[in-house]
Amino acid sequence: MSRTQAGHKRRQSEDLRALPRVVVEGFLPGEPAELPQAELDKLRKVLRLSTGDPLLIVPGDGTVVRCRLEGRRVVPMETLHxxxxxxxxxxxxxxxxxxxxxxxxxxxxxxxxxxKFWFFPAARSVVRWDPGKREHKLRRLVVIAREAVEQCFRTQVPTIEFLEGLSEVLEREPGAVVLSESEGLATGLREATAPKRGSGVTLVVGPEGGWTQSELAKIGPRGVTLGPRVLRTDTAGPAAAAILLLGGE
Known part of the structure; x- marks a missing residue:
């Protein structure tokens, strides 16, 4: 790629990042479409868009569609990747x-x-989800993920599921790597995940109280360490994900 082409591509990306973005999963770019009321309210009342203003629709398929707002509808102009x-x-x-x-x-x-996100109750988890409220909680988390996608300029919304426990996690993904604070662990995250880079990586993070001996027995050789410091459960996952994802970009 020439320097001129690289500069044009960079400017195009910067231009796209400046546009308001809204996730409308399943949006078809072929013809004008009426937006759901919730998304229209967001564009009009929160983002303060008016008729004729440009925006990006994120269908969730890896593309973005440059559109123009016309009344209650958006008019597709260009599909980008x-x-x-x-x-x-x-x-x-x-x-x-x-x-x-x-x-x-x-x-x-x-x-x-x-x-993807899989949430599950561990033996020492203080929180337990009432079966009757799980779908509501998952829907709330999907809304948060969609908002994050819009903010950070991603083009796909992560999937979010509830699993019944550590056993189901390991049954579904036997090759998972499990973050553990057990003394004596010598295998680091990068070392453990290097052979899996072509097929994807599943990271497992425990609860505030750590893993029980029974759970550690199930984890076996899957345990890995992030280093000598013990991280909170809400720090460990983002830290490990950042090591794997941001370090290689």
Missing amino acids: PQTEPALKVTLAQALPKGDRIETIVRTCTEIGVA
Whole structure:
């Protein structure tokens, strides 16, 4: 690529980043479309857009669609393919944390580039999700992930699931790496994940109280360390994701 081409590509990216963005999953760029009321209210009342103003629609498929706002509708102008999604697909399996830390984890890790979230109760998790309220909680977390996607200029919204426990996490992904504070661990995160870079990496983070002996037995040789300091549960996941995702970009 010539210096002129690189400069044009950089300016185009900067221009796109300056435009308001809104996620409308499944949006079809072929013809004008009426926006859902919630998204229209956001554009009009929060972002203060008026008829004729440009914006970007994020369909969630790896593209963005440059559009123009016309009344209640958006008129597609151009479909673009900004390369903002990480090549490495990282899944964060996080033991349920206390309070609103789960929202911070989703927001921060979405910005960093995590592709999937699995939340599960560990043996020492203080928080337990009522089965009747799980779907509501997951929907709330999806909203937070969508907002983070809009803010950080990603083009795909992470998926978010609830799993029943550590056993289900390890059954679903036997090759997962598990962050552990156990003494004597010598295997670091980069070393443990190097062979998995082509197929994706699943990171497992425990609760505030750490893993029980029974859970450590299940974890076995999957345990890895981030170093000599013990991180909080809401720090460990973002830190590990950043090491894997931001370090290689």
